[in-house]
Amino acid sequence: MHLRYSTSLAALLALLNAGAMAATNTTVSTAGLQSTQCVASTASNDLYPTKSKVKYATGFSIAYHNTYKVLENRSTNNTYVLYQCGSTKPSVKNVSAFIPVPVNSSAAWATTAAIFLEALGVQNTVKNLGTAPSLVSACLQELLKDVIEPFNDSNSTDTDHQEQKNDVVFNMPGGQDTNTTNTVYSTEYLESSALGRSEWIKFFGAFFNAEERANKVFDSVDTNYQCFSTKAEKEYNDIRPVIAWTSYAGPTQYNNNTAYWQVSFANYKYDIVRDAGARMLNTTGKQSTMFSSSQAFLRALREVDIVIDESFVSYNYSTLLKNYGIADPKQANYSWVATGRVFRPDRIQSTSGGLGWFEAPVAFADALLQDLIGVAHPRFVKDGYKHIWFRNLAKSDPVTVVTASNCTDMYASRTNPAGSCSLIDFQSANPSDSDYSDVEQSRTHDLIYDVSKSEVINDDSSKQSAAAHLAGSTLAASLVAGALSMLALL
Numbered sequence: 001m002h003l004r005y006s007t008s009l010a011a012l013l014a015l016l017n018a019g020a021m022a023a024t025n026t027t028v029s030t031a032g033l034q035s036t037q038c039v040a041s042t043a044s045n046d047l048y049p050t051k052s053k054v055k056y057a058t059g060f061s062i063a064y065h066n067t068y069k070v071l072e073n074r075s076t077n078n079t080y081v082l083y084q085c086g087s088t089k090p091s092v093k094n095v096s097a098f099i100p101v102p103v104n105s106s107a108a109w110a111t112t113a114a115i116f117l118e119a120l121g122v123q124n125t126v127k128n129l130g131t132a133p134s135l136v137s138a139c140l141q142e143l144l145k146d147v148i149e150p151f152n153d154s155n156s157t158d159t160d161h162q163e164q165k166n167d168v169v170f171n172m173p174g175g176q177d178t179n180t181t182n183t184v185y186s187t188e189y190l191e192s193s194a195l196g197r198s199e200w201i202k203f204f205g206a207f208f209n210a211e212e213r214a215n216k217v218f219d220s221v222d223t224n225y226q227c228f229s230t231k232a233e234k235e236y237n238d239i240r241p242v243i244a245w246t247s248y249a250g251p252t253q254y255n256n257n258t259a260y261w262q263v264s265f266a267n268y269k270y271d272i273v274r275d276a277g278a279r280m281l282n283t284t285g286k287q288s289t290m291f292s293s294s295q296a297f298l299r300a301l302r303e304v305d306i307v308i309d310e311s312f313v314s315y316n317y318s319t320l321l322k323n324y325g326i327a328d329p330k331q332a333n334y335s336w337v338a339t340g341r342v343f344r345p346d347r348i349q350s351t352s353g354g355l356g357w358f359e360a361p362v363a364f365a366d367a368l369l370q371d372l373i374g375v376a377h378p379r380f381v382k383d384g385y386k387h388i389w390f391r392n393l394a395k396s397d398p399v400t401v402v403t404a405s406n407c408t409d410m411y412a413s414r415t416n417p418a419g420s421c422s423l424i425d426f427q428s429a430n431p432s433d434s435d436y437s438d439v440e441q442s443r444t445h446d447l448i449y450d451v452s453k454s455e456v457i458n459d460d461s462s463k464q465s466a467a468a469h470l471a472g473s474t475l476a477a478s479l480v481a482g483a484l485s486m487l488a489l490l
């Protein structure tokens, strides 16, 4: 059995692929790969002179030995042994899976795993994807036309066959794989920092002996991120707007026909909001808070300057106001309504409404930070700055649709959409920018919203029941049920 939970995560989004013209078919490069050949069983020299070292991520570790490497799950001691093909299988105890490397074939259930593989430029090895219907990546859309086969979500026998044909299957924990011989779980979405999430490229890279590529991609993300956040730290200290990540779920069969409103407090969001020179609405360390009435929800947003709406529906500003219980925006006494600072991370979409937000921002934390600085401090990004993922809903910013025809070289490694650090340019800052409210400038205290127990639904049990629903529901239904619980983490 494959894992429906992760399938649903991956398929939060949409149902169709766009068909378009074929991309250029280039030769697959081996630059940045080490020990690409199998070795003799007696081999004992160091096959991995280029090593990856974990700097921020807390979910995994990598230890190098001459002919193999050990990836370990820090929380459960879940161990994956990656040994050079041809070499003798090392005797390591308590191993969840032995994977000969470099792998020739791979499969991925989640959008984030798929993008890590593309960022490594190893998509030529990918045989199956569980995210086919929702993928936004132009080149993965192109490959899905006739090279990569989508996992057949509706037949677990088919799926088992598909999984077994691969050297490694990247999945997420929580499901009921019956045969985990070649299954590897990744948990990039549990990291508490944006850089920690991006660093999982090293985890994926190890399977391809692509340490050099993984290190290069990540070092550049790290350097650029530090530069952005140093500027933010230095310049924005006394004018830090308060950001809330919110969502609304209408009544459905999956929530007992009871609508709810949610504020996400995923740890990585605190981290990246701070690094963007802004502040999170803080509620005493919860991962998410679900409100049972729009009044309670709006009370929590009283002192918020910027709302980032992650509701899993595509809609316009009028619909958002209606869903949030704001009848007359002119009368509403909220800074974020008055200044029209209401964003959604849905600028990049596939034809069917899949969101680019669930793909590249995880791998490219610097691009994510840059985009968030654009939201938090519009007058400090260069004139004409175009958001990558964020879209101002209140100002009806347009959506950009990506199809397979946007792919120019389907085997090339995915480029980082981040700009250089000079994109943040204080010299050209325009203090009269109307996007800035005076209110927030006077706010230097920490904003802590004390959640009253009577106002919230217990978020942990809601999350579990949403996951349980996913296990038994069809794909289309799970789009509704799964979205909000997963957004708490994403």
Ligand SMILES: *[C@@H]1O[C@H](CO)[C@@H](O)[C@H](O)[C@H]1NC(C)=O
Pocket (backbone or CB within 6 Å): 022, 025
């Ligand atoms: C690309 O080249 C490979 C190997 O020559 C071939 O199998 C594949 O069909 C080609 N794909 C496209 C889209 O032309």
Ligand SMILES: *[C@@H]1O[C@H](CO)[C@@H](O)[C@H](O)[C@H]1NC(C)=O
Pocket (backbone or CB within 6 Å): 075, 076, 077
């Ligand atoms: C994991 O390993 C460490 C030391 O190797 C040990 O202290 C810890 O108890 C182990 N945890 C589990 C869950 O087995």
Ligand SMILES: *[C@@H]1O[C@H](CO)[C@@H](O)[C@H](O)[C@H]1NC(C)=O
Pocket (backbone or CB within 6 Å): 076, 077, 078, 093, 094
């Ligand atoms: C094997 O790993 C499990 C956790 O996955 C742990 O409980 C157990 O103690 C480990 N056994 C040994 C021998 O390390």
Ligand SMILES: *[C@@H]1O[C@H](CO)[C@@H](O)[C@H](O)[C@H]1NC(C)=O
Pocket (backbone or CB within 6 Å): 038, 085, 100, 101, 102, 103, 104, 167
């Ligand atoms: C990859 O393919 C090559 C060539 O067919 C083969 O020699 C090697 O054993 C394969 N590697 C793995 C990890 O299966």
Ligand SMILES: *[C@@H]1O[C@H](CO)[C@@H](O)[C@H](O)[C@H]1NC(C)=O
Pocket (backbone or CB within 6 Å): 155, 156, 157, 158
């Ligand atoms: C699933 O696929 C297998 C093999 O392709 C087939 O034998 C079986 O009938 C299918 N199951 C269903 C429920 O369609």
Ligand SMILES: *[C@@H]1O[C@H](CO)[C@@H](O)[C@H](O)[C@H]1NC(C)=O
Pocket (backbone or CB within 6 Å): 152, 153, 154, 155, 158
């Ligand atoms: C997937 O499985 C279902 C149920 O067995 C079957 O009807 C369908 O044809 C399969 N799809 C593909 C693409 O094989």
Ligand SMILES: *[C@@H]1O[C@H](CO)[C@@H](O)[C@H](O)[C@H]1NC(C)=O
Pocket (backbone or CB within 6 Å): 163, 164, 165, 179, 180, 181, 182
């Ligand atoms: C489990 O999968 C492996 C390959 O991934 C395969 O070789 C093995 O036969 C499978 N075992 C069962 C019981 O299906």
Ligand SMILES: *[C@@H]1O[C@H](CO)[C@@H](O)[C@H](O)[C@H]1NC(C)=O
Pocket (backbone or CB within 6 Å): 059, 060, 072, 073, 074, 075, 076, 078, 172, 173, 185, 186, 187
């Ligand atoms: C480590 O174990 C935790 C707890 O079971 C699990 O949630 C997580 O996915 C595991 N991580 C990896 C990389 O296997």
Ligand SMILES: *[C@@H]1O[C@H](CO)[C@@H](O)[C@H](O)[C@H]1NC(C)=O
Pocket (backbone or CB within 6 Å): 256
């Ligand atoms: C579902 O809603 C009904 C009517 O509001 C209520 O009586 C019932 O207790 C709810 N069930 C659960 C499981 O919350």
Ligand SMILES: *[C@@H]1O[C@H](CO)[C@@H](O)[C@H](O)[C@H]1NC(C)=O
Pocket (backbone or CB within 6 Å): 270, 282, 283, 284, 285, 446, 448
């Ligand atoms: C939220 O506020 C509390 C109380 O001041 C503080 O201890 C905590 O560190 C804050 N949390 C974050 C993630 O900033």
Ligand SMILES: *[C@@H]1O[C@H](CO)[C@@H](O)[C@H](O)[C@H]1NC(C)=O
Pocket (backbone or CB within 6 Å): 315, 316, 317, 318, 319
């Ligand atoms: C917003 O969307 C709703 C529902 O689709 C529609 O009825 C309404 O006309 C739209 N409003 C605007 C201003 O586009």
Ligand SMILES: *[C@@H]1O[C@H](CO)[C@@H](O)[C@H](O)[C@H]1NC(C)=O
Pocket (backbone or CB within 6 Å): 400, 401, 402, 403, 405, 406
């Ligand atoms: C994709 O291609 C279309 C048509 O050329 C273009 O309008 C669009 O901007 C491209 N999208 C992206 C994200 O580059």
